[in-house]
Amino acid sequence: MNERDALRRLASxxxxxxxxxxVVDGTVITTDMLHDRTDFPPGTTRYTAGWRAVGASLSxxxxxxxxxxxxxxxxADETFDPDELDRFVAGAVDVCEAVGAEYVGGDLDEHVEFxxxxxxxxxxxxDDASAGSGGVTRGGAEPGDALCVTGEWGRSAAALRLxxxxxxxxxxxxxxxxxxxxxxxxxRALAGSATAMMDSSDGLARSLHQLAESSGVGFALERDAxxxxxxxxxxxxxxxxxxxxxxxxxxxxxxxxxxxxFGEDFELVCTVPDADxxxxxxxxxxxxxxxxxxxxxxxxxxxxxxxLPDRGYTHG
Amino acid sequence: MNERDALRRLASxxxxxxxxxxVVDGTVITTDMLHDRTDFPPGTTRYTAGWRAVGASLSxxxxxxxxxxxxxxxxADETFDPDELDRFVAGAVDVCEAVGAEYVGGDLDEHVEFxxxxxxxxxxxxDDASAGSGGVTRGGAEPGDALCVTGEWGRSAAALRLxxxxxxxxxxxxxxxxxxxxxxxxxRALAGSATAMMDSSDGLARSLHQLAESSGVGFALERDAxxxxxxxxxxxxxxxxxxxxxxxxxxxxxxxxxxxxFGEDFELVCTVPDADxxxxxxxxxxxxxxxxxxxxxxxxxxxxxxxLPDRGYTHG
Numbered sequence: 001m002n003e004r005d006a007l008r009r010l011a012s013x014x015x016x017x018x019x020x021x022x023v024v025d026g027t028v029i030t031t032d033m034l035h036d037r038t039d040f041p042p043g044t045t046r047y048t049a050g051w052r053a054v055g056a057s058l059s060x061x062x063x064x065x066x067x068x069x070x071x072x073x074x075x076a077d078e079t080f081d082p083d084e085l086d087r088f089v090a091g092a093v094d095v096c097e098a099v100g101a102e103y104v105g106g107d108l109d110e111h112v113e114f115x116x117x118x119x120x121x122x123x124x125x126x127d128d129a130s131a132g133s134g135g136v137t138r139g140g141a142e143p144g145d146a147l148c149v150t151g152e153w154g155r156s157a158a159a160l161r162l163x164x165x166x167x168x169x170x171x172x173x174x175x176x177x178x179x180x181x182x183x184x185x186x187x188r189a190l191a192g193s194a195t196a197m198m199d200s201s202d203g204l205a206r207s208l209h210q211l212a213e214s215s216g217v218g219f220a221l222e223r224d225a226x227x228x229x230x231x232x233x234x235x236x237x238x239x240x241x242x243x244x245x246x247x248x249x250x251x252x253x254x255x256x257x258x259x260x261x262f263g264e265d266f267e268l269v270c271t272v273p274d275a276d277x278x279x280x281x282x283x284x285x286x287x288x289x290x291x292x293x294x295x296x297x298x299x300x301x302x303x304x305x306x307x308l309p310d311r312g313y314t315h316g
Numbered sequence: 317m318n319e320r321d322a323l324r325r326l327a328s329x330x331x332x333x334x335x336x337x338x339v340v341d342g343t344v345i346t347t348d349m350l351h352d353r354t355d356f357p358p359g360t361t362r363y364t365a366g367w368r369a370v371g372a373s374l375s376x377x378x379x380x381x382x383x384x385x386x387x388x389x390x391x392a393d394e395t396f397d398p399d400e401l402d403r404f405v406a407g408a409v410d411v412c413e414a415v416g417a418e419y420v421g422g423d424l425d426e427h428v429e430f431x432x433x434x435x436x437x438x439x440x441x442x443d444d445a446s447a448g449s450g451g452v453t454r455g456g457a458e459p460g461d462a463l464c465v466t467g468e469w470g471r472s473a474a475a476l477r478l479x480x481x482x483x484x485x486x487x488x489x490x491x492x493x494x495x496x497x498x499x500x501x502x503x504r505a506l507a508g509s510a511t512a513m514m515d516s517s518d519g520l521a522r523s524l525h526q527l528a529e530s531s532g533v534g535f536a537l538e539r540d541a542x543x544x545x546x547x548x549x550x551x552x553x554x555x556x557x558x559x560x561x562x563x564x565x566x567x568x569x570x571x572x573x574x575x576x577x578f579g580e581d582f583e584l585v586c587t588v589p590d591a592d593x594x595x596x597x598x599x600x601x602x603x604x605x606x607x608x609x610x611x612x613x614x615x616x617x618x619x620x621x622x623x624l625p626d627r628g629y630t631h632g
Contacts, residue, residue, distance in 0.1 A: 022420035024386040024437075027343065031435050033390040033425040070340040074349040074433050104338035109349040117390050117433030119347055121340075 019214075020063035020198050021120075023134040028122040030060035035115040041163035043171040044178065046084045049116065050091025051179045056201065057120035058099055058182035059266040063199040064135035065191025066122030068101035068184045073118045076111035088116070091179070099184040122184075125191065136187075138214035141196035141271035147219055147292040148277065149227070150186045150268040150284055153204060154255070157262035158231035161238045177231055181286070183268045189283035190270055197270040203263030203312030208301050211269065218299040221292040221308060228259045260303075263312045336379035336514050337436075339450040344438040346376035351431040357479035359487040360494065362400045365432065366407025367495045372517065373436035374415055374498035375582040379515040380451035381507025382438030384417035384500045389434045392427035404432075407495070415500035438500075441507065452503075454530035457512035457587035463535055463608040464593065465543070466502045466584040466600055469520060470571070473578035474547035477554045493547055497602070499584045505599035506586050513586040519579030519628030524617045527585065534615040537608040537624060544575045576619075579628045 021030035034040065034053045044052075054071045061068045073092055075085060089103070096103040101120070109115075124135040155177050162174035183199070190197060196215050200207050204226065208219045235258075236251050271294050272280060281288045301308045337346035350356065350369045360368075370387045377384045389408055391401060405419070412419040417436070425431075440451040471493050478490035499515070506513060512531050516523050520542065524535045551574075552567050587610050588596060597604045617624045 022386070022388065024418055024420055027385070027437065029386055029388055029420065029435070029437060031347075031388040031390055031422045031433065033392055033423055033427075033431075033433055035425070035427065037428075038426070069343070070338070070345055072338065072345055072347040072435065074347055076349055102340055104340055104345065106347045107349055109351070110354070111349075111351065111431070112428055115349075115427070115431065117347065117349055119345070119388065119435040121343065121345060121437060 019135070019137050020060040021066070021135070023064065023124055026123055026134055028061050028064045028066040028124055028135055029119065030057050031117065031119040032056050032060070033115065033117045036113050040114070041160060043163045043166065043174060045175055046087040047091040048175045048178050050088035051095040053116045053118045054092040054103065054120070055095045055180055055182045056266065057118040058095065058101060058184060059199045059201070061120050061122035062182050062184040062187035063197055063268060064122070064124060065187045065194065065197060066124045066135060067188060068099050068120055068122040068182070070102045070104050071096055071118060071120040072104055072106040073116055074107040074109055076109035076115040078110065078112065078114070080108065095179070095182065099182050136191055136194050136197040138196050138198050138211050141211055141215035141217045141294045143217055143294050143296050144274065145195055145271040145294040146274050146277045146290050147221065147294055148270050148272055148280070148288050148290050149200070149204070150183050150286040150288055151265070152227045152229035153265050153267060154232035154259035154262065155180065155229040156264035157258035158229060158235045161235040165238070173231070180266045182266060183286055186268055186284040186286050186288070190268065190272065190280060193272050193276045193280060194270040195272065197268055200265050200267045200269050201263060204260040204269065205308050206263065206310055206312035207269045208308065209310040211271070212297070212301050216297050218295040218297050219292055219301045220295050220299065221301070221303040223256055223303050225289065225291040226256070226259050227287070227289045228255060232258050261312050335451070335453050336376040337382070337451070339380065339440055342439055342450055344377050344380045344382040344440055344451055345435065346373050347433065347435040348372050348376070349431065349433045352429050356430070357476060359479045359482065359490060361491055362403040363407040364491045364494050366404035367411040369432045369434045370408040370419065370436070371411045371496055371498045372582060373434040374411065374417060374500060375515045375517070377436050377438035378498050378500040378503035379513055379584060380438070380440060381503045381510065381513060382440045382451060383504060384415050384436055384438040384498070386418045386420050387412055387434060387436040388420055388422040389432055390423040390425055392425035392431040394426065394428065396424065411495070411498065415498050452507055452510050452513040454512050454514050454527050457527055457531035457533045457610045459533055459610050459612050460590065461511055461587040461610040462590050462593045462606050463537065463610060464586050464588055464596070464604050464606050465516070465520070466499050466602040466604055467581070468543045468545035469581055469583060470548035470575035470578065471496065471545040472580035473574035474545060474551045477551040481554070489547070496582050498582060499602055502584055502600040502602050502604070506584065506588065506596060509588050509592045509596060510586040511588065513584055516581050516583045516585050517579060520576040520585065521624050522579065522626055522628035523585045524624065525626040527587070528613070528617050532613050534611040534613050535608055535617045536611050536615065537617070537619040539572055539619050541605065541607040542572070542575050543603070543605045544571060548574050577628050
């Protein structure tokens with residue numbers, strides 16, 4: 001059984017567990033585990049790891065439209081190197097400060113591999129509920145709504161390629177790119193209007209399929225509208241699969257692949273009433289770009305008229 | 317650097333991180349990681365693991381005098397066996413129900429070893445604060461207060477020996493013993509009166525040293541007053557170190573060792589004004605037993621007049 005099937009099975013037992021975060025009595029709570037082998041490429045500093053791991057949980061609070069209040073983390077490693085631990089905590093503290101939350105510690109453990117488990121909590125306004133439990137869920141998109149995203153996409157894909165280059169400059173830039181700002185302020189701005197929302201940890205394409213399934217709708221995505229992070233252009237061609245005789249077309253394909261399928265960008269994907277888009281664009285600090293339209297379920301999830309495969313990075 | 321030194325270092329950076337749980341705006345939050353090698357002896361069922369792991373976090377909420385509201389868990393294993401996962405979730409759901417909280421899911425991950433990270437949240441009444449941040453902390457014990465404990469001690473030590481026996485009956489009983497009831501109701505009853513409180517995850521002796529350090533006091537423990545779980549008597553002599561020519565004395569030593577030094581019983585250790593003990597005894601569902609008195613710091617931590625070593629189980 002893979003992770004997605006297991007999550008689907010859990011969701012049927014635990015009705016509050018199928019979204020980015022659970023909401024209980026107005027409190028949002030979400031937890032994640034990240035570890036060396038699958039989540040932190042060689043070259044990732046502990047400061048970046050602390051920032052990114054805690055940021056991933058804060059991003060889930062943002063995806064519910066919640067105001068993040070606090071985060072905790074378990075830090076587990078083969079041995080306790082005090083300097084590494086300090087740097088991890090500094091990253092955790094700084095990402096919390098970036099979104100107005102407080103890092104309040106956690107637990108230490110020994111493990112065979114550097115592993116961190118992070119939890120963030122926040123609060124939601126009851127009247128932002130797109131479903132009964134409070135918080136903006138994945139389930140309220142309606143045909144005709146505008147499909148929008150925050151920020152710029154492909155940032156983590158570009159970072160991974162820079163880590164692979166391995167030069168000091170590339171690794172430093174990769175660390176910068178890995179330290180994303182969780183979109184808590186944007187989520188708050190969107191909370192009153194969004195009909196459905198999630199974060200993009202599994203990539204844009206997979207996010208659209210998940211929103212489509214939860215809301216019972218389809219999507220018409222415009223490929224060229226997807227805002228691509230400038231770092232993506234710097235790493236085009238680093239990967240395999242480039243063909244010499246049609247480099248431009250392949251470059252465009254690769255660009256879209258990195259922006260829409262790789263994932264881990266922790267941007268928000270949301271659906272909002274068409275009339276609200278212009279106002280919300282002004283209110284989102286990370287920017288809000290309309291990339292398509294919600295359509296009927298039988299039209300499926302398409303990009304420029306072609307089916308968009310439900311393909312992304314399956315996180316270990 | 318060992319875990320205790322690392323925690324002390326963290327506590328100086330993170331003022332809210334030195335207690336059983338942090339309190340932010342009236343919300344208690346606490347997180348723990350448990351894994352196969354160090355926390356779940358061979359024979360531990362996944363139902364027991366789910367119960368115990370989530371219970372450990374609920375116990376930390378109880379130790380702050382909080383009302384537990386919800387818990388989440390990360391479940392990580394080499395592969396996803398759906399039946400194992402179902403059993404883990406069932407244990408998590410049941411331990412939450414036992415204390416009036418709700419299990420709301422979490423995250424799945426692949427890992428080289430079965431690992432779970434659990435987080436529980438709850439609420440505290442502002443007027444239960446024994447320190448500024450809300451919640452009952454470790455820092456408010458005063459000389460003259462009564463030293464009290466909930467429940468019966470040595471339960472987990474006995475379970476470990478039963479797991480080691482390995483027979484079907486012994487393992488079944490060990491699993492029963494491992495599924496403790498987090499003392500949330502008791503913690504709520506104690507919250508209005510207790511001057512200091514913590515849970516006993518590191519054992520009674522170590523808990524007393526930690527309370528002594530945080531409160532700037534000493535303790536006079538009466539060894540015979542410590543309520544010992546009946547299962548302890550069934551495993552006396554299973555361990556090493558029994559001497560043939562003085563079996564009774566050694567039996568008493570071993571009994572106290574298992575009850576006071578092993579730990580992981582997840583009972584509450586608290587200090588309360590002398591005049592409140594009788595009333596609180598009636599209000600604690602798990603029972604409340606006076607086991608000693610808070611004394612001045614220069615008297616140290618003693619049991620029947622002898623120094624009580626700061627020795628317990630250092631959890632991996």
